[in-house]
Amino acid sequence: MSAATLIEQLIEALRCLPGVGPKSARRVAFHLLERDRHGARRLAEALLSAVEGVHHCQSCRTLSESPVCALCANPQRNREQLCIVETPVDAQAIERATNYRGLYFVLMGRLSPLDGIGPSDIGLDQLEKRLTAEPIQEIILATNPTVEGEATAHYINELVRPRNIKVTRIAHGVPLGGELEYVDSSTLSHAFSGRREL
Amino acid sequence: MSPSHRVLLEPSVVLHHRPYRDTSVILELFTRSHGRVGAIARGVRTEKSKWAGALQSFRPLLISWSGRGELVNVNAVEDDGAALFLSGVALTCGFYVNELLLRLLERNDSHSDLFQIYWNTVTRLGQGDEPDITLRIFERHLLQELGYGLQLDRCADRGVPIEPDVRYSYEIERGPVAYNENSYGVSVLGSTLLSLARNELKNETARRESKRLMRAVLGHYLGDKPLHSRELMQRSSALITKAS
Numbered sequence: 172m173s174a175a176t177l178i179e180q181l182i183e184a185l186r187c188l189p190g191v192g193p194k195s196a197r198r199v200a201f202h203l204l205e206r207d208r209h210g211a212r213r214l215a216e217a218l219l220s221a222v223e224g225v226h227h228c229q230s231c232r233t234l235s236e237s238p239v240c241a242l243c244a245n246p247q248r249n250r251e252q253l254c255i256v257e258t259p260v261d262a263q264a265i266e267r268a269t270n271y272r273g274l275y276f277v278l279m280g281r282l283s284p285l286d287g288i289g290p291s292d293i294g295l296d297q298l299e300k301r302l303t304a305e306p307i308q309e310i311i312l313a314t315n316p317t318v319e320g321e322a323t324a325h326y327i328n329e330l331v332r333p334r335n336i337k338v339t340r341i342a343h344g345v346p347l348g349g350e351l352e353y354v355d356s357s358t359l360s361h362a363f364s365g366r367r368e369l
Numbered sequence: 370m371s372p373s374h375r376v377l378l379e380p381s382v383v384l385h386h387r388p389y390r391d392t393s394v395i396l397e398l399f400t401r402s403h404g405r406v407g408a409i410a411r412g413v414r415t416e417k418s419k420w421a422g423a424l425q426s427f428r429p430l431l432i433s434w435s436g437r438g439e440l441v442n443v444n445a446v447e448d449d450g451a452a453l454f455l456s457g458v459a460l461t462c463g464f465y466v467n468e469l470l471l472r473l474l475e476r477n478d479s480h481s482d483l484f485q486i487y488w489n490t491v492t493r494l495g496q497g498d499e500p501d502i503t504l505r506i507f508e509r510h511l512l513q514e515l516g517y518g519l520q521l522d523r524c525a526d527r528g529v530p531i532e533p534d535v536r537y538s539y540e541i542e543r544g545p546v547a548y549n550e551n552s553y554g555v556s557v558l559g560s561t562l563l564s565l566a567r568n569e570l571k572n573e574t575a576r577r578e579s580k581r582l583m584r585a586v587l588g589h590y591l592g593d594k595p596l597h598s599r600e601l602m603q604r605s606s607a608l609i610t611k612a613s
Binding site: 189190282284286287288289318321322325326329330332356357360 | 391423425426427428464468598609611
């Protein structure tokens, strides 16, 4: 009787994984118990130590094992520029693609009123504290070019405006190597209205 | 009315989208002939997807779908004219309009007039028209479409025409009655009711009173759950006042 309960508990616990329903959870549970007990133990240990050891960086909110992540602690970075992104993956993409040397602030989401995600859920109070405490001269808004990303960028702009800090937004436009004919109409019209003088 | 098996190039707009599994999204669409429709668009959150950019709110789209029941399958998406770029306050108001439709419309209940009103509203917001007026007109039309239309021209208790200089108590689901302090109704001037009926709202009093009236009436139909977009509107306008 108690064994059945333990299995049921495991199946129920597995369902917290994204995209895993009751059927997949049952399959995974039986696989782990029948065929891969060693793997199951490793998974359990890795999960436990990650949950205990990984926290949000006190400065940029990204996931980090130390109180302040390696990037924020790096003295070589330019402390006058702050790039605001939605997720840690976005920060990594910018790191790989550009020679940006400033710091980041990771929102871990975006303003999405219809999902009930408001300003306090994306750490904007923490951002305000940083703006007061640090010598930041420029904010680069690199939220996604979606309606929610735009709403987030606008809100942060309003938040920063009284502080006399330069606020910039990343450009949206035609992908390099793309052909205008195949670009979707709203990207093209955005690129057209945001044209630059040469 | 359950949606037909296959619908081709239906004028639609995305009210809300949320990610589903690794590459799909679940959409809440507002369509011209089928009202609010729940749909799933598979494989759109990938680098190669043609539609990823298109499936955003406030864009006129032509969507083809198939299936029945709660969630239909999106088969094709096309642009139906230029997208509206709402930004700032207009965007927050746009979220509010979408949230009202999500909360008050039943799925698969056709409201083709409301579809046109929705576009007029969003277009006016995009042009930078006074949101307080645009939103009140939208709310009035929305209530009318839902069958909860406001009575704005006659007194509910005596049936006489509304006088501009007289104060009334607007009782929800009944209408304006002669003002008395003990009434649970919303206190409004006759001129506010009349200008709301004409979609004008020229002066400050009319705007303030109609906002309070609409909030009470909508609150009655929305229930206890707060509107998230209204909270965001209040917080952004507090920021803007602080900044100026």
